[in-house]
Amino acid sequence: MRVLRAIWAKLPAYVLWALLSAILWGWIFGLVTDAPAEKKVVVYIDAPGCRDTALDVELEKSMPEGIRQIRVHLFSYVMFDEAQLVNADLYVVPASACAGYVDSFRALESAAGEGCWEYEGRAYGLPVGGAASAWVDYDPGEEYYLFFGVNSAHAEDGAAQAVAESFLRLP
Amino acid sequence: MDVRTELFPDAELRRLGKKKKHAEAAAALIGGLALLCCVLLCVFTRTVNAERMELSAIGVSILGGWTVMSLLFFPASSSRHELRHAQMLRGGPEETVCGTGVYEPGALQIRGSIRFRTLRLRTAEGEKRVKVCASRAAALPEGRALRVYTVNGYAAAFEEL
Numbered sequence: 423m424r425v426l427r428a429i430w431a432k433l434p435a436y437v438l439w440a441l442l443s444a445i446l447w448g449w450i451f452g453l454v455t456d457a458p459a460e461k462k463v464v465v466y467i468d469a470p471g472c473r474d475t476a477l478d479v480e481l482e483k484s485m486p487e488g489i490r491q492i493r494v495h496l497f498s499y500v501m502f503d504e505a506q507l508v509n510a511d512l513y514v515v516p517a518s519a520c521a522g523y524v525d526s527f528r529a530l531e532s533a534a535g536e537g538c539w540e541y542e543g544r545a546y547g548l549p550v551g552g553a554a555s556a557w558v559d560y561d562p563g564e565e566y567y568l569f570f571g572v573n574s575a576h577a578e579d580g581a582a583q584a585v586a587e588s589f590l591r592l593p
Numbered sequence: 594m595d596v597r598t599e600l601f602p603d604a605e606l607r608r609l610g611k612k613k614k615h616a617e618a619a620a621a622l623i624g625g626l627a628l629l630c631c632v633l634l635c636v637f638t639r640t641v642n643a644e645r646m647e648l649s650a651i652g653v654s655i656l657g658g659w660t661v662m663s664l665l666f667f668p669a670s671s672s673r674h675e676l677r678h679a680q681m682l683r684g685g686p687e688e689t690v691c692g693t694g695v696y697e698p699g700a701l702q703i704r705g706s707i708r709f710r711t712l713r714l715r716t717a718e719g720e721k722r723v724k725v726c727a728s729r730a731a732a733l734p735e736g737r738a739l740r741v742y743t744v745n746g747y748a749a750a751f752e753e754l
Contacts, residue, residue, distance in 0.1 A: 425667075432666050436659055443654040447631065451647040454635050479641045491640070 457491040459509065459575045463585045466507055467514040468497040469566070471559035480557065480592060486584035489576075511574040511582040512589070514550055516564035527569040528577060539567040554592035597742070599750045600729040601679035609672045609679070616669035620661045627657025671707075671728075678707045678726055678747070685744035690723060691754065692716035693738050700727040712748065714741065723748050 429436075456462075463486075467474075474494040481492040497507070508526060515523060520539050529544045539547030547567030552560065560566055568586055576582040631650045638646040692714035702708045708727040712735075713720060723741050725733055725748040733739070738754040 428667065429663075432662070435662060435666075439658045439662060440655045443658060444651050447647060447650045447654055450635065451638065451643065451650065454638055455640070455643045455647075475640065475644065482640060 461488065461490040463489055463492045463512070463576055463581055464506065464510045465492065465494045465512040465514065465585065465589070466497055466510045467494060467558055468516060468519055469514065469558050469560050472496050473557045477554060477557040480554075481585060481588055484584075484588045486579075486581040488579065489581050489585075492585060508571075509573045509575075510571045511576050512586055513569040513571065514558070514566055514589075515547070515569060516561060516566050518564060520547060520567060520569075523569075526572055528572045528574065530570075539569075548586070548590065550590065553590045556593055595752050595754070597750050597752050598732070600726065600732055600748055601675075601682060605729075606676065606679055609676050613669050613672035613676065616664045616672065620664040620669065623657055623664070624661045627653050627661075630657075674705070674707045675726065675728060682744045682747060682749040687742050687744055687749065689740055689742055690714055690716060690721050691738070691740045692721065693736065694723070694733070694741070695735055696725075696730065700730075709747070712741070714739070722746075 465481075472494065474496065477494045478492055481494070485492065495506070510526075513523065513527065517539065520527075521541065524541050524546065527546045529546055530538065530548070537549040537551075538545040539549075547569045550560075550566040550568050568590065570577065570582055570586070574582050630653045634646045634650040634653070694712045694714045697711040697713060700708045700710045709724045710727050710730045712723045712725050712730075712733065714723060723743050724746055733741075733748060733751055734753070740752040740754055741748050742750040
């Protein structure tokens with residue numbers, strides 16, 4: 423009983439340690455598992471669900487040169503930091519939401535094929551056509567398009583292009 | 594009889610010193626191992642296992658920390674308090690009280706110090722109270738005529754009369 427009372431008296435210290443541990447290691451793992459923007463390709467997906475870690479791993483199997491990490495996030499992830507969404511390299515967005523984000527998309531330079539998403543006469547989005555549906559839960563009533571970010575750090579080095587091609591090849 | 598019995602003889606001080614040292618060494622070892630384990634979890638983290646590794650590191654850190662805290666809060670800290678108390682008893686001016694003693698029920702904890710029991714001594718002049726370190730209270734017999742040596746109101750030694 424005395425031991426229990428002594429532990430009870432120290433309970434705030436035990437609880438504080440648990441909180442500090444969670445915050446400290448969460449922060450350290452954030453650093454360990456992150457890479458700078460120039461070494462990372464970030465893909466945002468606006469879909470009902472996505473096995474993001476498994477898709478990361480799949481896309482990292484064919485990582486472009488100079489890239490250390492590929493990160494896939496659902497749009498809901500952005501609630502903590504909107505800058506991440508604005509600076510993403512690739513977006514997968516349903517047709518019904520594309521117009522709302524058009525300022526974040528880069529227009530396609532090469533002559534776009536059929537079925538691209540167009541806005542004011544310019545092509546922006548490549549049709550996803552169910553690519554990566556083993557990892558992404560698409561809304562069956564929507565057409566999805568893949569866009570390149572206007573602020574992407576990989577517009578010139580071809581890394582975003584390479585990851586987009588890998589994504590569109592996935593079953 | 595008239596043999597003076599110290600409540601904290603040298604052997605007891607050595608035992609307390611050892612207990613404190615062992616508890617602190619165990620805490621340092623467990624803390625070090627937990628930290629090493631967390632560092633290794635960081636080193637072997639890959640995209641595929643990142644979440645599991647992070648949760649493992651948090652778990653190891655929490656459990657390791659709790660173990661270290663328990664060792665430092667309880668065995669190490671109680672030995673440290675008793676050692677400090679014994680040093681105070683050895684260094685202070687002694688007084689003597691003679692009488693027949695009975696312990697009051699229960700013990701009190703002084704924050705950041707020892708737990709003590711109160712010995713009520715019936716003396717020729719009336720009743721006097723002496724505080725006795727709770728862990729050594731059993732060494733001081735109740736119901737017998739005693740001469741108790743006290744320092745700052747705490748029993749340091751006694752003689753059976």
